[in-house]
Amino acid sequence: MNRIPSDSKVRRRKLSETELKKRIFAYTAILPVIFIFGFVRVVPIFQNFLYSLFQSTIGNPLQKFIGTTNFADLFRDELFVLSLRNTTYFAVFVTLFSVAFAVLLAALLSTRSRASAWYETIYFLPVITPMVPVAVVWKWIYDPTYGLLNYVLSWFGIEPIGWLVFPNTAMVAIIIMSVWKIVGYNMIIFLVGMRDIPESYIEAARIDGASTMQVFWRVIMPLLRPIMLFVFVISTINSYNVFTQVFIMTSGPQGAPGNAVRTIVFDIYENAFRYFRTGYAAAEAVVLFVIILALTLIQFGISGSKERREKRRLLRRGGLV
């Protein structure tokens, strides 16, 4: 490549002709992309913080600077606190159940075979399908009078349940449906992780007399820890953004009672686009952003150090590795 003169003045004074052409290309090529990025993403993200500090009117999000008043109001607003609680409840349960089932499935499928490829496809099907049609059919499955679920439950002598009619069951119903939707995604990630574990680790443990259960808990699970963290964080973040299934399943004549499953994004949507309280809704969005940021930082923070520690610990054990 180009030999760079040690004298930095020379280097600064003149880029070679090719270098200059390269640089011109780089800027002209990247500029439009950066422009779109700024316009549809970066600027709105910053604007949102700004909006959250203002009182708004229809058409004017920056009517009057009010400092942190929106935030103070938020935490006195019963509906927002309820949404925050509901969403947290939703996120925790969806994450726990989808991770538990995903680990189980991945463990069952970890040896590659023709059958396992089929199962992977089937379990991944809901992940790839758009949310709306899926929510529509689940709403129909939960139908109190003609629903498939109540029919199946009737085999076990369970009386029909108005799944989406009552606050308690509505949340459970939406959680079940959401776990169904994402379990395949988590499963695939665990599967990738499990198949990456060198066969020799497991062999070694077996030779040392470890049972299948011991191999799973003592060898596989510790090695999966960084992936586990990733899945936990990704699932929790995605769950905090829940909106579509709530919108579909709580709306219309057969819908659930609005507030029982009210979530943060639903509350943002209503405040911003039904009541035109953009400043207030922007403050809610900031709260959502902070939650997501915290989760992301946890992941970055822990995964780096823990992965290394874990590896060392396993190596030290020697007997197994």
Next chain:
Amino acid sequence: MKSHAGKSANILKHVLLLMGATIMVLPFVWMLSTSLKPPHEVLSWPPQLIPKTITGMNYVTVFATAPFARFFINSVMMASISTVSILITSSIAGYVFGKFNFPLKNFLFILTLSTAMVPLEVYMIPLYMSMVDLGWVNTFMGLVAPYLIMSYGIFFMRQNIMASIPDELLDAARIDGASEWKIFLRVVFPMLSGPIGAISIFAFQQTWAAFIWPLIITSSRELWTMELGLGMFQYRFTVDLGPINAGSMLSIIPVLIMFLLMRKKIIQGITLTGMKG
């Protein structure tokens, strides 16, 4: 030489997997079944998984009662334009970030990447207000605007370009007198078919499934997408279950076909991205 215990463990494993698979598939079968039933059979007790009489009427009704053809075209247009734009922007930016050095490069790269974790729901209010300022509310431009770029696409392309395209190749082309744009279009771009495939499927699927943005940015039915149309119809009107399930079938078919044809690539792509742009 399988032990007795090993054999029954194996059976248990398949029983569990089959049960799970049934739960995964059942809603789809139920959707298909409902979409093929005549009205009186839809609301029958006990529910019949396999319709006694199979009819295509619901598919006719769904197009007659709502402009679903329009919705379908809108979805195809939106997803295609988004996909093409994401491909172009991701390859260009991936190439520039991967193979060039210039002031501010790292800053710009981190800027594009760090926004990947921020979901649309967080910044949709200011974005909507910019659309208002531009007069893009309830226009196709407004509908597709947030889906023109994908942070992860850029990152993914950059990784691929750095790993698979040697600098020597680019320098050789330069010595031959090819212009930088020509090198990108003639040398680099043709070598990216693999990653382009992975990203395009992912981009298409993601945009096709969009819901909250179409919901807030459109007001006239002419612009509704398949997802929004379905959502609104089951919401505003007491639609018969047959037609609405027929509509649902139509909305998942394109994605389903793509998935079954390119299963491996899709799973790979989606697993790597964490399901968002």
